[in-house]
Amino acid sequence: xxxxxxxxxxxxxxxxxxxxxxxxxxxxxxxxxxxxxxxxxxxxxxxxxxxxxxxxxxxxxxxxxxxxxxxxxxxxxxxxxxxxxxxxxxxxxxxxxxxxxxxxxxxxxxxxxxxxxxxxxxxxxxxxxxxxxxxxxxxxxxxxxxxxxxxxxxxxxxxxxxxxxxxxxxxxxxxxxxxxxxxxxxxxxxxxxxxxxxxxxxxxxxxxxxxxxxxxxxxxxxxxxxxxxxxxxxxxxxxxxxxxxxxxxxxxxxxxxxxxxxxxxxxxxxxxxxxxxxxxxxxxxxxxxx
Amino acid sequence: xxxxxxxxxxxxxxxxxxxxxxxxxxxxxxxxxxxxxxxxxxxxxxxxxxxxxxxxxxxxxxxxxxxxxxxxxxxxxxxxxxxxxxxxxxxxxxxxxxxxxxxxxxxxxxxxxxxxxxxxxxxxxxxxxxxxxxxxxxxxxxxxxxxxxxxxxxxxxxxxxxxxxxxxxxxxxxxxxxxxxxxxxxxxxxxxxxxxxxxxxxxxxxxxxxxxxxxxxxxxxxxxxxxxxxxxxxxxxxxxxxxxxxxxxxxxxxxxxxxxxxxxxxxxxxxxxxxxxxxxxxxxxxxxxxxxxxxxxxxxxxxxxxxxxxxxxxxxxxxxxxxxxxxxxxxxxxxxxxxxxxxxxxxxxxxxxxxxxxxxxxxxxxxxxxxxxxxxxxxxxxxxxxxx
Numbered sequence: 214x215x216x217x218x219x220x221x222x223x224x225x226x227x228x229x230x231x232x233x234x235x236x237x238x239x240x241x242x243x244x245x246x247x248x249x250x251x252x253x254x255x256x257x258x259x260x261x262x263x264x265x266x267x268x269x270x271x272x273x274x275x276x277x278x279x280x281x282x283x284x285x286x287x288x289x290x291x292x293x294x295x296x297x298x299x300x301x302x303x304x305x306x307x308x309x310x311x312x313x314x315x316x317x318x319x320x321x322x323x324x325x326x327x328x329x330x331x332x333x334x335x336x337x338x339x340x341x342x343x344x345x346x347x348x349x350x351x352x353x354x355x356x357x358x359x360x361x362x363x364x365x366x367x368x369x370x371x372x373x374x375x376x377x378x379x380x381x382x383x384x385x386x387x388x389x390x391x392x393x394x395x396x397x398x399x400x401x402x403x404x405x406x407x408x409x410x411x412x413x414x415x416x417x418x419x420x421x422x423x424x425x426x427x428x429x430x431x432x433x434x435x436x437x438x439x440x441x442x443x444x445x446x447x448x449x450x451x452x453x454x455x456x457x458x459x460x461x462x463x464x465x466x467x468x469x470x471x472x473x474x475x476x477x478x479x480x481x482x483x484x485x486x487x488x489x490x491x492x493x494x495x496x497x498x499x500x501x502x503x
Numbered sequence: 504x505x506x507x508x509x510x511x512x513x514x515x516x517x518x519x520x521x522x523x524x525x526x527x528x529x530x531x532x533x534x535x536x537x538x539x540x541x542x543x544x545x546x547x548x549x550x551x552x553x554x555x556x557x558x559x560x561x562x563x564x565x566x567x568x569x570x571x572x573x574x575x576x577x578x579x580x581x582x583x584x585x586x587x588x589x590x591x592x593x594x595x596x597x598x599x600x601x602x603x604x605x606x607x608x609x610x611x612x613x614x615x616x617x618x619x620x621x622x623x624x625x626x627x628x629x630x631x632x633x634x635x636x637x638x639x640x641x642x643x644x645x646x647x648x649x650x651x652x653x654x655x656x657x658x659x660x661x662x663x664x665x666x667x668x669x670x671x672x673x674x675x676x677x678x679x680x681x682x683x684x685x686x687x688x689x690x691x692x693x694x695x696x697x698x699x700x701x702x703x704x705x706x707x708x709x710x711x712x713x714x715x716x717x718x719x720x721x722x723x724x725x726x727x728x729x730x731x732x733x734x735x736x737x738x739x740x741x742x743x744x745x746x747x748x749x750x751x752x753x754x755x756x757x758x759x760x761x762x763x764x765x766x767x768x769x770x771x772x773x774x775x776x777x778x779x780x781x782x783x784x785x786x787x788x789x790x791x792x793x794x795x796x797x798x799x800x801x802x803x804x805x806x807x808x809x810x811x812x813x814x815x816x817x818x819x820x821x822x823x824x825x826x827x828x829x830x831x832x833x834x835x836x837x838x839x840x841x842x843x844x845x846x847x848x849x850x851x852x853x854x855x856x857x858x859x860x861x862x863x864x865x866x867x868x869x870x871x872x873x874x875x876x877x878x879x880x881x882x883x884x885x886x887x888x889x890x891x
Contacts, residue, residue, distance in 0.1 A: 288723065288726065289726055289727070312722075312723045312726075313723060314694050314721050314723045314724035314727075315616050315696060315721055315723065315724075316616075316623075316691060316694055316721065316724065319616070319621060319622060319623070319653040320653040320654065322621050322653075323621065323652075323653045323654060324654075338823070350793075350823065350824060351823060352822070352823050352853055352854050355853065365769070366769060367767060367768065367769020367770065367773075368767045368769060368770075368793070368823070369765075369766055369767030369769065369770040369821040369823060370767060370769035370770040370772075370773050370821075371769070372770075372821045372823055372852075372853060373770060373773070373821050373852070373876065376821070376852060376853075393768060393769070395616060395618050396616075396618065396621055420769070422768075422769055422772060423772070425618045425619075426618070426619055446773070448769050448770075448772035448773040448776060449772040449775075449776070450775075450776045450779065451757075451772075451775045451776055451778075451779045451784075451785060452772060452775070452788070453757065456755050456788075458755070458768055458771070458772050458788055459753050459767075459768025459769075459771060459772075459788070459790045460768045460769070461722075461723065462618075463768060463772065468636075468640070488780060489776070489777055489780040489876075489877075489880070490770075490773035490774075490776060490777050490876060491777060491875065491876035491877040491880060492877075
């Protein structure tokens, strides 16, 4: 088992004929992901390595039964691409795009909530259920099928943690990058609940960072609903206030969103918080033994 | 992106938001002729990207041409230090000369992207003109709020209710409500992430007037506002940061001694934390991003080496889209062009890691390579002489 993506996931790629879209479509397929359709307006009827290309998402869904989409389109068109996928009946939308205006995301998030469609991202490397389905741009080979769920606001820091786990012989059930923007789709809290219900996930790693209050909310969800061991790391303990640390969401403003407050909230619910990013894997290994 | 008060007020005027008559001046003579044209008294205001200007001597009331001359002479070229600039302060290059207003009451008005509620929130308070952050901490109830539904937008009743809760007379409340709606329209149409008017004055006639104006724009929204992009003032930014931005590197200067170059914002922050954890201190945040080229890496190394505070360089790359061989080529190219006198610790992992390591090893340059984050941390600590 795993969450969100697995052997039944049928993927439609939005922006499949662009450089990024083509490259990562191949990478995902080589990993074993079932890519069933692509969409680029104006290029319907073509194919990319045998995958049929459609002009619209609705057409692609109707012809192929796609149930998930991944978006490789420029920021100016991404908000529309998310809505198009939602209207076409796609159940899980993964938006990798960095640079979507936050004002657009406010309305999109409210709309997706109202129709019950799941969004991962934007500004995420995607998600992967090792050995089953890779719906993103992460390097597949660092992963190993197993029983640890990872939820992260970061990309490469997640790779680092996966690498630490795999090096210790600990596999992963599903690794989800929730995205580095201010307004995103599924949150830490949503994913914690999904991992709690997944019988194959034995432990959860939460990788947070400064800015916002998602980690504090996650701490409350862990206290109320999560029985599995949770280990966390919060990036940005040394970041100065008022400066945006790369991600749109990573900014300490008006004294809120500090690493210290997040670490305290998590520790108070019994979550093991790694002090150094070099020790996250080891800490998870220890919590599994306990 | 931050913009100046005078730029924000020009946008306000376009949206019918009341502001006083004003002109900018970059010389003393310009300041005096602007003031003469406006009529006295005027307020002379230093234009820098930081609040608290009054406390540092950056805002002054002038009742005559000679007072304007004195104020402008003192301010132009001064290093203005305010509670928000840090100890280094900012150099004043431009003044705003504005007709002094007849102020009966000072309010606070703000709008921001509220992550918790996933909405724009409008905030107002009777405690305008003072440190609103302190008021918010001391007495959160003094800040009144209206949360805007993203589907419905700010409704007229919400704007009026907010003004009414401020305890204003009906006529003034109507005027303030209209002011709030105009500001909301600007906020949405121009892709703002923060707007603050502190103080929002009520004149003796009972009308609202924006005395100060702070607008932060969404960097991600600038693609649909080419005119706003031109409002950026590079003088207000760290020169190394400007240099980095020009080649799409995300660089922020900090006050430590370990220069770091990392791919990905999360890993870059974690690398700073790792450095701190072993008792050293990061000299910067530098995220080269996912799609970095060898040229960008070379430029990044050059920026680190160019910082006199840097005593050691730590390159931490987890290759994904950015391949380790591309990274290694960039580092070697930079090292061959520049004389690097500080130790360089490199930790590579991920896509094409073996090729990357081979390029570094065969370059004949003295890099210290680490095979894990833990090992790298120990090497960094040793390089700057702290014991972990």
